[in-house]
Amino acid sequence: MSETATTFERKRRGINLLMTSLTAVCAVFTIAVLVAILGYIGVRGISSLSIEFLTDTPKPVGEGGGIGNSILGSAIMTLLAAFIGLPVGIAAGVYLAEFGKNWFGNTVRFVADTLIGVPSIIIGIFVYTLVVLPMGRQSGFAGGLALAIIMIPIVARTTEEMIGLVPHSMREGALALGAPQWRVTWNIVLPAAASGIATGAMLAIARVTGETAPLLFTALNSRFYNYYLDQPMSSLTVQIFNYATGPFEVEHAMAWAATLLLVTLILVINILVRFFTRKRF
């Protein structure tokens, strides 16, 4: 009797040790890959980074050149995407959370979830057909629009989740004072969920900053500083793609440097998100 118990116990401990080790190995592997990527990008990229590289426009091979116009283009298109995508996404999220417990809300929720899973290149083709073909050329506007379309479902769903976290008792408190529904949402629920919504918005911005495929179809690229939304516009990601696929070693080096910059930007946004969410707990 006691012997079977010990065998059983030994087996249990053995399995426990095995499983813990397996998960630990997987965890280490995940971190290792991340560290390897970041480290490799850092090593390869840091040598080509310079003020000139960050401000200059691309030049013929051998004459130096930089990614200043790409940084500007990425900033313009991301801002445009945020300008279009955030209000629509947040408003849709508010609708889903506050009034969306019906068939229409469920449909929107399902469509948004599907849209989140759609490969971003398809969004690019969609905007290409919708905007680029009628306009006759690629443009910063089309690029920003494609990024906005990618943002909307992400922002809508995170906004809905954040609003869902606002305690029901707070809404009842306002309703009991004779507040109409829209005022409860506007004055009480939204401020209470604001930091969470901002977090979702920043994560969505970080996500689209790293998009390449939709911009290839829509914004294309440009060798110049371009401030006009109706002209093709450069972006960090597309410029990295161009440099990386070029035949020359100097171009590859510039691709690495630009990658380092892009990864750093996204890292900074993520750290900011962490910083702002930490306050709440």
Next chain:
Amino acid sequence: MESKISVKNLDFFYGSNQALYDISLDIPEREVIAFIGPSGCGKSTFLRTLNRMNDTIASASVKGSVMMDGKNIYASGTDVVALRRRVGMVFQKSNPFPKSIFENVAYGIRINGIHSNKADLEERVERALKNAALWEEVKDRLNSSAFGLSGGQQQRLCIARALAVQPEVILMDEPASALDPIATQKIEELVVELKRDYTIVIVTHNMQQAARVSDRTAFFMLGKLVEFNPTQKMFTNPDEKLTEDYITGRFG
């Protein structure tokens, strides 16, 4: 006797579950009415039918009538927002807004457009806080967050917030159940004080509290109104055996 609220044959359902059965009772103006009964007996549900707070629950439905000043609040076309302004509510768990102390009290005044100017607003906030016996404790930190107050202070803030819109009736859903004896005593004194201007309905699990503050007491059980009598009579010589058993704690 002039009734402020007159309930007739009220049935209440959560979906197909009936929670209240054929409740009828009259609530006189400027009195304190206590609702007592075991957990789940329907007293909170009934309280929430009086300002139609149950409307926020999708599956809820009501039969019967609740007359307030002679008008059925469940009649079609009733302005629920206006009704809730007249019938204020204080909840079991204090629920201040994530705003400053001042803005918490000012909120109801602002949304209902009651004040004429900034000075008037400030005066109304001060008066509400004084009526809720909170002014002395918060007057120097009106602009700090309401979450910095103690539990008892938060609950009095919620009372001040309800008073600020000058309702006619105040519903209180176990307002002192989460508070210590001293804070509870303050709330009870306040209830008695407020009776001069308001009709108050208070749900409580605390029998002594019902005896101390109320003029009349209603005893609920299993969704039915067992007895509704002046508090004095309820606690000394109730009509129903069931009431006596519950009040004296002889309950299986």
